[in-house]
Amino acid sequence: MADAIVSVFLEKLLNTLAEEGLYVTKFREQFEKLQTELQLMQCFLKDADRLKRKNDTINKVLAVLRELIYEAEDILADCQLQSRDDALFSNGCLTCISPPILHFKHQNGKRIKEIIGEITQIKQNIQSLLGGTLLFQPNAINGKDQMPRWSSQVYDHTMVVGLEADTKKIKDWLFEAAREGKQEILAIGVVGMGGLGKTTISQKVYNEKEIDDHFDRRMWVSVSQTFTEEQIMRSMLRNLGDASVGDDANELLKKINQYLLGKRYLIVMDDVWGEDVAWWGRISQGLPKGNGSCVIITTRNERVSRKMGVKETRIHRPKFLNKDYSWLLFQKIAFAASEGQCIYPDLEDVGKEIVDKCEGLPLAIKAVGGMMLCKASYYHEWRRIADHFRDELAENDDSVMASLQLSYDELPPYLKSCFLSFSLYPDDCVITKQQVVHWWIGEGFVPLRSGRSSTDAGEDCFSGLINRCLIEVVDKTYNGTILTCKMHDMVRELVIKIAKDDTFSVTNNTNCRHSGITNNMDRKQLTANPKLRGLVSTTKSGEVNKIESSTAKKLSEFRYLRVLDVSKSIFELPISSLLFHIGSLHHLTYLSLSNTHPSIELPASLEKLTNLQILDLSYCQNLRTLPHNLITLRKLKVLDVCNCGSLECLPKGLGRLSNLEVLLGFRPARSSHGCRIGELRNLTRLRILGLHLTHADEVEENEVNAMANLHDLENLSISCFDSHGSDLTSKLDKLYPPQQLYELSLKFYPGKMSPAWLNPIALPLLKYLSISSGNLANVNQNFWGYNNIVWKIQGLMLESLSDLELEWPMLQEAMQSLRIVNVSWCPELVSFPIDDVGFRGGEIFSLQIFKIPYFSFHFSFVFTQKKRDSSREREMDPDSVKSTLSNLAFGNVMAAAARDYQKELLAQEKAQSSTANEEVDLDELMDDPELEKLHADRIAALKKEAEKREALKRQGHGDYREITEGDFLGEVTGSETVVCHFYHKEFYRCKIMDKHLKALAPKHMDTKFIKLDAENAPFFVTKLAVKTLPCVIIFRKGVAVDRLVGFQDLGAKDDFAMRTLEVVLIKKGIISEKKNEDDEDDVYDESRRRTVRSSVNHDSDSD
Helix, strand or coil, X not given: CHHHHHHXXXXXXXXXXXXXXXXXXXXXXXXXXXXXXXXXXXXXXXXXXXXXXXXXXXXXXXXXXXXXXXXXXXXXHXXXXXXXXXXXXXXXXXHHHCHHHHHXXXXXXXXXXXXXXXXXXXXXXXXXXXXXXXXXXXXXXXXXXXXXXXXXXXCCCCCCCCCHHHHHHHHHHHHHHHHHCCCXXXXXXXXXXCCCCHHHHHHHHHCCHHXXXXXXXXXXXXXXXCCXXXXXXXXXXXXXXXXXXXXXXXXXXXXXXXXXXXXXXXXXXXXXXXXXXXXXXXXXXXXXXXXXXXXXXXXXXXXXXXXXXXXXHHEECCXXXXXXXXXXXXXXXXXXXXCCCCCCHHHHHHHHHHHHCCXXXXXXXXXXXXXXXXXXXXXXXXXXXXXXXXXXXXXXXXXXXXXXXXXXXXXXXXXXHHHHHHHHCCCCCCXXXXXXXXXXXXXXXXXXXXXXXXXXXXXXXXXXXXXCCCCEEEEECCCCCEEEEECCHHHHHHHHHHHHHCCCCCCCCCCCCEXXXXXXXXXXXXXXXXXXXXXXXXXXXCCCXXXXXXXXXXXXXXCCCCEXXXXXXXXXXXXXXXXXXXXXXXXXXXXXXXXXXXXXXXXXXXXXXXXXXXXXXXXXXXXXXXXXXHHHCCCCCEEECCCCCCCCCCECCHHHCCCCCEEEEECCCCCCCECCHHHHHXXXXXXXXXXXXXXXXXXXXXXXXXXXXXXXXXXXXEECXXXXXXXXXXXXXXXXXXXXXXXXXXXXXXXXXXXXXXXXXXXXXXXXXXXXXXXXXXXXXXXXXXXXXXXXXXXXXXECCCCCCXXXXXXXXXXXXXXXXXXXXXXXXXXXXXXXXXXXXXXCCCECCCCCCCCCCCCCCCCCCCCCCHHHCCCCXXXXXXXXXXXXXXXXXXXXXXXXXXHHHHHHHHHHHXXXXXXXXXXXXXXXXXXXXXXHHHHHHHHHXXXXXXXXXXXXXXXXXXXXXXXXXXXXXXXXXXXXXXXXCCCHHHHHHHHHHHHHCCCCCCEEEEEEEHHHCHHHHHHCXXXXXXXXXXXECCEXXXXXXXXXXXXXXXCCCHHHHHHHHHHCCCCCCCCCCXXXXXXXXXXXXXXXXXXXXXXXXXX
């Protein structure tokens, strides 16, 4: 990747020379000479990088070149820093002749000259080794490669070609398991070589609607090459909505069993490697059997599938794609711009030649197809690629690896560095796009172009890798914005190999420049490497890093560190102490403390990080204040403080950060002591803005036009979660966003009527609109436009708007460009053409069908079904819920569901009571009151009580559990009494409530204790009018009967005792007063009074 390193350095050098810094100017002549040498060398570095794999001499020469470029970049950074220090601390010229400065000039000037001489010699050596003459190439001289032809996704990454028969076969097996009704878990194996499409086939089956309807629970587990049973089980639990991170294997397995008991489930164990599968035997033994439950195992090794219980008749071996399907798949990617059709006759033959070399392997076809998508449509360029592919296959007969290597070789230099960054992540890791893009910006991998923001350029680089099929999309928003990605295991093999060869990231190598922070990281090697430039948290989802004090203190030794991401970490020392230690990292450009604990305040030493461009403090739940000197970080481009629940406001003077492009989680101050919303006027480079408004006094009348001049603003999100007072609505109605807005999101909007500015005249360029939660019931008349002015909206999302009334014909007329509609929990919408199959019609290209995960059915807005009398049913029927939900208020739905469950419970209690009475009557007829009989009765009673407790445990009693919104209805209707805590993970008081409820749960078995993340449950938050957190709602027979809001009933103090909460719940009748729990006779008191004569004394037997 020498060409990539040179490209990145030249980008920085050109930008630095333009700054005219004092010490950069003093070394200008040397730097310009270095620039010329490197630009000339770029002409043949690409070929040298490719040839180094078979020429050890070239490899060694390039290794020396890499080290020289890194050193030159460090000198350049020191010059920039020295220039700024002099500008800050010197008013005259005396500093310039001080001994330290003279030493700095002498040492660095001398070293630059030496580096230039060594690079000149290397250039001559490489030229000689390549056996050619150095030619002048203008494209190389300018130091800037062309940006990718496509800066966004241009084809559907989920499409499947030629695998229809494969998916049908596996689906048939799954349905057959339910018909056979065997008391076992059906095991299905998908076996074949890497790149054949095993995971793609399984994903296609897994995501089919009929499969989703068929199974009550589905779990997808990516099995890494290095894993533990606990990791596998936690992954299964996360699929079930349980974010357990503690517990041992036995406890985790018990939890899984409780979730799956009585349900039909599907598990996919994807990419199982090792033949030691004893772990699966232990897990499967603890899973409920029968009900048609199944497991799909994908593996390259057929022996693995057999050891996991797959029979020969249930092994599927995918075949290679035939020539027609191979060419079809290639066309859909390489010619995506022309709707998947080759419209260049001269390219068809050479294109088919390239495809034939892929030998029907889908991964290889996708890789070369993505590569050709980004190439010019000229015959000579395609011919060159075909010849290059032939040469790769001559060296490596594995067509998949050859195609991937070819794709890497053909990457622009700046994308090579971006690609290699994925080498730090563990296998099967889901990676957030935001993290890698911020990393690339911070380290200068992203080439800056005139008129393009750094964040947009980073997004372009990410799209470039996506379109080349080098990384895969995992999660997207409704409008297609990618949130997370992952890397195919074969692509990961390649990226790790290249990164190791180029010392980009190597384990146990003190010369590597990048390292990942994981739970099993080698801390000794980390602290012994002074050359680190990037230290990034690469922990998998659901896990946290634990950083020791000694490691944290060593961070200050990484003098040239550019990127420090310690997100999802717990520190032994306070975060303020950590920042004190890294205050000397003057070259730091990206700092992420996202999701770190505890983060209460940031120290003043933050101001020393003058090069900082990106500061991510999101999800720091205890963060209360930001230092005032934050406003001195003038290079800051991204500031993310979203979901910092304890943060009241940002420091006054934030408007001075004129380079800000992204500001998320902005909470305007309610007084002049913090940053008011009016300061937004000065942030004219903002492209993305996230506002959090809760009070009317956060916006004064003279500030309502604060966003009017933000002409670069493209994406605006306004959240009013936990808002107070009706005056806020009138302020929001006047808070006009800029006209060029591209995407708008409104969350928890407090008004019944949409704001006046939400219309196609005020927002003529709006493409995506999302409205979720809140009180919105109607839209303003001007929402519909007039004089033939209609919306240009292409994507619309409406979620959890229980009162919103809209008619589909009017909406379709007003939004004629609509392509995507995503709607859920909006029962008052009329005539929306959404059904279980889907809809295509009118001018809608692809009307996406939303799916409600909360029940196993798809919602229909065509209200033609008759209301069912659910009281006649013993079990809650999905169709009944669907119909009832669209016609009744939420409370009635809960009551109807509760009646069904209660009838069954009453019947069971009556039967048990009758049996118990008969036994008591028989006992009274007995003439033998001997102690042995008493002892036997006591044993029986205790056994019955134990069985009852076990039954309650299976229902989720005795443990304080977190549930998902999808499980909420079933949980509150499935037990007689339920205590549900609506919480927010960032609120300190919610943690206090958690602690006490967790202690009460095992003590009061008859009542179920659960909690639900309010942020992830917008529908029930709206329906139950949850406005203030913590909010504890009490359910009896499925109906909300009472609640605790905040700590008002608990003394209004944080240090209330658990007993205080217990007494309040007793008074509300949701739990019962417990007698002395040490008295074992309590369980049997009533029976003893009926059967024991008053003369019988307690003895050891009865005790």
